[in-house]
Amino acid sequence: MHSLAPKRFHKPVIIQPGRIDRDRVVTTVAEAAELLLRAWPSPGSEQRLKAMKICLEVINGRKPPRSARAAFIVAAKDANIFLGDADHINDVIDLNLPVSEHSS
Structure with a gap:
């Protein structure tokens, strides 16, 4: 049986x-699984399907969250929607600046 606690990424992923x-x-x-399932720009992508499978394995406790994060990034890059990693989540939330302007 799997835990109902959210399985967090060690570092957020930013996509568009x-x-x-x-x-x-x-x-x-x-969140990654929901986006892959409902809001993905390339629904037939092999990388999307792989990422969905790995997210399910993580949710069911068979893999660590870092596996889902890595697969999600590969799928996002494949779909050309990957923007980067967020070192400090507050740097990108509630600001109207493009993500590239948040980097120092």
Whole structure:
């Protein structure tokens, strides 16, 4: 049986799945799985399917969250929606600046 506690990524992942002004900061396996399932720009992608499978394995306690994070990044790069990692999540939340302007 798996834990109901959210399985967090050690470092958030930033993607842009839709509109240019709507970046998403993904911090948990559940968020990644939801995006892969419902908001992915390339639904037939092999990398998307692999990432979905790995997210399910993590949710069921068979793999660590870092496996889902890595697969999610590969799928996001494959779909051309990967923007980067967030060292400090507050640097990218509630600001109207592009993510590239948050880097020092």
